[in-house]
Amino acid sequence: MSDPAHPVPVSLDVRAYREPLPDADAYLALWQLIEPHLLRVDPREHRSLRLDLGDRGALTLQLLDPVGNPDAFSSATEFAVRGILETARVRYTCGPCVTAGTRTYGPFQCHVCNEETRKEGGTRLCDRHVILLEGAFRTVCPDHAPACPACGRPGEFWCDGARCRNRQAWCSAHQVPHPGDARTSYCRHCFDDRFPTCVAPRCGQTGYLRCEYVRAAGESCPHRVCAVHAGRWQIYGPHKRGLALCPTHLTGLRRMSREDTVFQIVAATALRRRSRAIGPALLPRLSVVRHILIHVRDEALDMGVIDALFTRLRATLDGTGGGAAMATLLDAHARVRQQDLTVFRGDREVGRRHYETLLRMLIADGRGQLAERLSFSDFRPKANTLYVRVPPDVAGLFIGRGGSGIRDLGARLGVTLKVEKR
Template sequence: MTENLTGDIDIVLDLRGYRPTVTEAKDFGALWDQLEPALVGRDLSASPVFYLDTPSDGSVGIQIARLRPGGAGAVRPETRFNVVAVRERPRLRYRCRVCAGQGTGTYGPFVCPECRQGGADDRICDEHVVVLAGALTSTCPEHRPGCAHGGCPAPATFRCAGDRCRRRTAWCDAHRRGHPSDPDIDYCRACYDVHFPVCEEPSCRGVGTVACEFVLETATGRQCGRRSCTRHAHRWQVYGGERVGLGLCRQHRGRHGMTADDVLAQIVVASAVRRPAMRPPSLAGFAHNLRNADHRRLAVDYPAINARLAGLYTELKRTKVRVRDADRHLAAWNRQVAAENSASAEGERILERLRALVRQYDRRYGEPIAASLRLVQYKAATAQRPGLLFVDVAEELRGLFAGKGRRHLIAYSDQLGLQVRLEGGGGRR
């Protein structure tokens, strides 16, 4: 037998049937002294595996891993061998503590943290390990946790997935509440009520998945928080139809009597405290919400809206509410004000053309109507719609200006190549 890989034959020794323990180099040397004479004269190319029996110590398997090219034939005394691997009986290093107490030896792949903390043998086999549903935390039978509910004598059967318990606290089946749609997740009663509160609507037992985001304290961002199910929840679409609006409960969904500053503060603060934070609407979006809250004159005054928002942002710097990207919001609104001013200048030019048309179409009342006309807002045409000219006129002249069946408005719109709409009187027409 050689110690390098220059021999004629590479072999693997199989000692799993050999009773003596072979660990030291001298033990291998003595074993080889017994095997080598039995190999001389054998043709090892005839069979890749064969076994040599010893008188009293069992058998040794020999597997041919490699024969030197041209080295086939009977083994001669000068033939050199390389032992490239040795197969031994497995040794049980991690013995199950429970099985050891019963006089048997079983592999223990699991660890009991309680035993380890106490300095005891901590290994447990797969038959005696206790793993409760909800977490891959193993314990021995003696340290199986009991139900965390005070006074409950039952052993625990699962670990709660709630934010308070965090899959550490264990409970019994009597105190289990299953996830509404995932059968693999369970909660204790307290955590379930936090994750899946009952809808605030009387007699409704639906899960309150929508929290009311009405801001009760601007300085702290504290919100109402009442919960409603999707059937009874109300959304304040402050961002338009493309983003999810603010959730509101029964008490706050009306929003009656809100001042203009209240509307702006509700939208800005609620957007800031959302997780993740939401970008506030454009000035046009704020104008739409102000109009719905009966602040129509302010709704068409973009510079005034912008000034109020700038003042609100300055006030919020002294509170606990942190508005993300505040400078970018203010810069965007300033650009929108500049664009609105430019549109207003164009709107005034179109208004003069409208006044001339009114005088031309209505010889009797055209002059007082034209003198009463006031520009509210002009919106340039887009790819989706024509230009819009919103105007206001004295209340007693509104019917005369629009004409029967809005005949005059339609004629003015056709002549100007845009839509002329009346502002006020309960809305835009």
Template sequence: MTTAQSASAHFPDSQVDVVLDLRQWPTPTDGQEALVTLWQQLEPGLYAKPLAAGALHVWESDAGRITVEIVRVDAQSRWAAEDTRFAIAAVRQQSALVYRCATCDRAGRSGYGSFRCRSCGDAGRPDRMCVDHAVVLDGSLLPSCPDHRPSCRGCSRTAVFWCAGRDCRTSVAWCEQHRKRHPQDPDTDYCPDCYRRAFPVCEEPGCSAVGTAECDWLDTAGHTCGRPACTRHARRWQVFGYERVGIGLCRAHSQVRSLSADEILWQICGTAGRRQGQRMPSLAAFGHNLRNAGHRELALDHHSIRARLTALHARMRSSGTSPALRAVERAAGDWDRQVKERIGTVEQGEVLVARLRAIVRELDYRFGAEIADGLTLAEYKPARPPASGGDLWIRVPEHLTGKFIGPQGSRIKEYKARLGMEIKLEDGRRRTSR
């Protein structure tokens, strides 16, 4: 839109100032002479009409439309007449189009090409589009011209939206028949495959809830099972402690007590390696999980656990399981240090068991010798400073357990007092504290 020079410089005693709106008048009106000629044709149409600031007077014809807006009127001028002096204060006109719409041009019309088609640009065509001819699908502001409107990936129909799913990433178009709307966000749409990945149905028979938890079970190549479960039916194997999310398991992989020791170590190491920020468990934590799965003897043998982890590392290197491989390699130094610490702890435990044998012989004159000969170390857990003592886990022959404990726990209480620490029994099936 351009503004013409004020005509009041030629008519300083004008009675009425007007703004001439030619934006819908296609005939060029450039220069003062053309403007005066046009006004001479328009002015008679105002005669005998009331004059008021803000009033609009419109002339329409097949050629177009012209609007005159009255912006100032003398107090004495109420009606327009042949002797009324008018001044054109401004002219509103369409600006020259910098970018023209190619589709409008082909139809003999004029439209401002504010959009560019990426496909046209890739083909070396400088064509542009106006707002009426630009094709913008739901899900992205990427415009296309009518010739390059995207087709549906699934059936070649005319596409109406870009899929926001993880695989399509708003770069694949789909038709209305393939649209799956987000459950809560009406502005986000998916193709059927991306919708199933984003909102999988729980694997539990008869449950239609969204499966937000996936089975983390790993095959030998390191690929996860991926079966989904909702929060109500999800199963978690708490191998990393209760403060961290455990390994998700589907129904088919939930029987962890039947797993071999090597399978348990692989599932824990493989899952920890896939998770960002998840540290590898300590040897003691591995032992805890092995004990819960029935591998009680191995659970106490940190040296053997470390040897199995070394063998697992070698298998990972041969198969190229890179995320878990790097995580195992980072943890190797800590595991080696824990083995050395364990050796020292076992030696301390054996000393404490020898003292306990002597105490049992001293306090139980009837069965003390037999009990003492059957006592063996299961595990010694030193107390963390500044606490003192610790926990001494021992094994007692099953037929002597009651005699070791004594009536209402009287014997074991004496042994604890004399030894100065907790004494706990491991019976091969479970751990008990008296």
């Protein structure tokens, strides 16, 4: 008789059983199917017992202790399943293999499938079905095998360039290697972006610098220049990194109107700010802008006139294109300009007084006709210099032999007196 304290130990091999056995309940149901068959088995049987279940496959049972078993099994006999042999469960199965009717471990993933389903758990891939190209560890499934956009042939490498960002593959015929790194390559477009040729004729060097001239709000000149052929337009003062310009736009500076000049200063600075390019990205102060205009246009303008150029530009801007960024810059600049104007007007007042004294001196000297031809230009308090406009036909008269006349007048005024050349 069976001893309930010592159930009959058996092992069960379900590897040839075709029905799914997802949980304990499924095993219990299976056991209820097996038990009636077991009762007909010789308890001393030491060979394994195969149970053919037709379409459902087969099961194999093994009595683990034939010698210790009771003489006969009955419905009262208790069995204990000591071990179950089941097929290794494949958690990540290769998608294409499943389609072909097999189950294989898929350690790789299809990045495109993942991106499409927006989570991991797109398509898993075995090492036979995975597609691995040069350049980046971006594995894809056969359905997503990339084709070269230039010729349609199978892609062989992922382009590391800024346009493709390792997501576009190209064939080897359309591959341009990195000049210094054999493991990296680009498509032609990305290569030209990264290593553009200098726009200067017959230069051939890499144009690492972008021309910062702005063609329309928010869009700069497409030219690239090498350090030798780039011009620097020092709009932020002499010691700060000015705007890089291609040869065309450097020579074009002298043809710009006042309005163009101010537009370039603001638009290029806004673009620098947006692209986080190296260098300052704050609008220059009015005194610096005055110097820019002297250099570019050879004209020394009144600060109020320069301020008005900025104010008028601001009025033309709406929120479209690069206009919004320019408007923001200009609004912040307006306050600084106001401070500059106040200081400038104070200085100008001092300069005006020096100028009036100069005229009185000339009249007292009996040179009233010369005095009538002069006009005030500028006063620089730091240099204590008064600039006076003098028509060319009387300049000699005013300056005197070897500069003695102008030096003498200056000494009497207590300033350095200079003729405005612009």
